Amino acid sequence: MTTRPRRDPHAERARTVLGPSGRKRRLPPGPVRPRKDPHAPRAHAMPGPSGRLRLDPHGGELVHLHGIAPAPAAAAEQPLVVSAPSCLVLAVLDLPGGRLEPADLGLLAAARDLADRLDGAVLALTLHGRHDLARQGVDRHAALELDPAWNPDAATAAISAVIERLAPRHVLFTDHPLLGADRARRLAVASGLAAAFAVHRLDESGLRARGGGIDLVGPLAPILTLHDILLADRPDATLREARPVQVDLPPAPAGGIEDLGEIPVDLTGAPLSEADLVVSAGDGVRDWLCFHDLARQLNGTVGGSRQVCDRGLLPRDRQVGASGTLVAPKAYLAFGISGAPQHLQGIEHCQRVVAVNTDLHAKMIERADLAIVADAQAVMPALAALLRERRHG
Structure with a gap:
C-alpha cells in the first residue's frame, strides 16, 4: 500500500516571501512558474486593417510564425481623373455674395449627372474668385476675377470667352431671375445659341421645360437654365481633379449700366x-x-x-x-x-x-x-x- 507523504509546515513557512503590498505570500512547493507580463503583448502589437492596434497574446510568436508584416500606412486618396472626355458640360455658378449656395451645389450635381450620361467632364466657371470644388463633382475649373460691381456685359463677355476657348457642348445656369437666368438670356442673345429655360427634367435624350403654363418637350439645347426641382440634389463627395483651366479675359466692355451699390430696402413685407x-x-x-x-x-x-x-x-x-x-x-x-x-x-x-x-x-x-x-x-x-x-x- 502506497502512502502519500505528509506535508512539512516548517518547510512551507521557509518558502514565505513578502509580496508587492508588504504582506507575506507563501510560495507553493516545487519550481515556481514565472508570472506573465501583461505589458509584453503591446510590444508586439500591429495595426489592423482599420488602423487600430491588434494585440498578439502569444508575445509575437504568431506574427513571426506566419510571417505577418505590419499593415502599411493608408495611401493618400487619389483624385478621379477624366483625361479624354467626349465633351464638356459647363456649369456657371451664381455665387451670390461670393458664397457657394445650395443652388450652386445643385447645379454641379445636375452637370455631373449629365456629363456622366454623355461620357463627358464637368467644367465649372466661377466669375468672382476660386473655390475648392474638388469634392463637388468638378473635373475642370475656370476661375475668373471679375470686378465685384454688377456688370452684366462683362459677365457675358467672360462666359463667351470660356465657350470660345473650351467649346462645351452644354452650358448650365440656375434659374435665378437676377443671376443665372439673366446671364443665360444675355448669353443666348449675344451668341445666337438656342436656349431652354426652367428645365425641370433633363437627360441625354432630351428635356422638359415649363413655359406659358405648359410643359415644353424637346432636344437638349446648348444653353439651359435649371428649375429648382433639378437643383435639390448634392454632388457626390468623391475626390476629383478640378484641374485649373486658364482663360484670357477680354477687355471689359464699356457698358451702359453703372452699379451704384445697394440701397436699404424694407423687407418686412416682402413675399x-x-x-x-x-x-x-x-x-x-x-x-x-x-x-x-x-x-x-x-x-x-x-x-x-x-x-x-x-x-x-x-x-x-x-x-x-x-x-x-x-x-x-x-x-x-x-x-x-x-x-x-x-x-x-x-x-x-x-x-x-x-x-x-x-x-x-x-x-x-x-x-x-x-x-x-x-x-x-x-x-x-x-x-x-x-x-x-x-x-x-
Whole structure:
C-alpha cells in the first residue's frame, strides 16, 4: 500500500516571501512558474486593417510564425481623373455674395449627372474668385476675377470667352431671375445659341421645360437654365481633379449700366417665397409691438403660423406652411411656434432654423438648428436691444 507523504509546515513557512503590498505570500512547493507580463503583448502589437492596434497574446510568436508584416500606412486618396472626355458640360455658378449656395451645389450635381450620361467632364466657371470644388463633382475649373460691381456685359463677355476657348457642348445656369437666368438670356442673345429655360427634367435624350403654363418637350439645347426641382440634389463627395483651366479675359466692355451699390430696402413685407430671412410668430407671441420692432431691426420678412393668421393677428399672405407659403430662406426665426406638421412641411427647405419656445419637447425645438428654451416675450426685447447697441456702437 502506497502512502502519500505528509506535508512539512516548517518547510512551507521557509518558502514565505513578502509580496508587492508588504504582506507575506507563501510560495507553493516545487519550481515556481514565472508570472506573465501583461505589458509584453503591446510590444508586439500591429495595426489592423482599420488602423487600430491588434494585440498578439502569444508575445509575437504568431506574427513571426506566419510571417505577418505590419499593415502599411493608408495611401493618400487619389483624385478621379477624366483625361479624354467626349465633351464638356459647363456649369456657371451664381455665387451670390461670393458664397457657394445650395443652388450652386445643385447645379454641379445636375452637370455631373449629365456629363456622366454623355461620357463627358464637368467644367465649372466661377466669375468672382476660386473655390475648392474638388469634392463637388468638378473635373475642370475656370476661375475668373471679375470686378465685384454688377456688370452684366462683362459677365457675358467672360462666359463667351470660356465657350470660345473650351467649346462645351452644354452650358448650365440656375434659374435665378437676377443671376443665372439673366446671364443665360444675355448669353443666348449675344451668341445666337438656342436656349431652354426652367428645365425641370433633363437627360441625354432630351428635356422638359415649363413655359406659358405648359410643359415644353424637346432636344437638349446648348444653353439651359435649371428649375429648382433639378437643383435639390448634392454632388457626390468623391475626390476629383478640378484641374485649373486658364482663360484670357477680354477687355471689359464699356457698358451702359453703372452699379451704384445697394440701397436699404424694407423687407418686412416682402413675399415670403423670396425672403432670405423670415421672422415668424406663433401662439406663444403676445407682445406684437416688440415682435414687429424686432423684425424691423433685423430687416426680416414677417411670417406666422396658421393659428395666428386665423385669429387675424397677421394677414393671410403671411402664413407659413403647407396650407400657406412654402419658404426656403437662409435663416428662419420662429418665436412661440410649437411646430404643427403643416408648418414643418412649409419650412422643410430652410437652411437654418432658430426656435424660441418654452416647451423643451416642442416639435419646432426638435427641428431647430439652434433652440432657445425661454419665453419669446423675454428674448425678443433683449435681441432688439442688442441689435440697437451694435448698430449705434
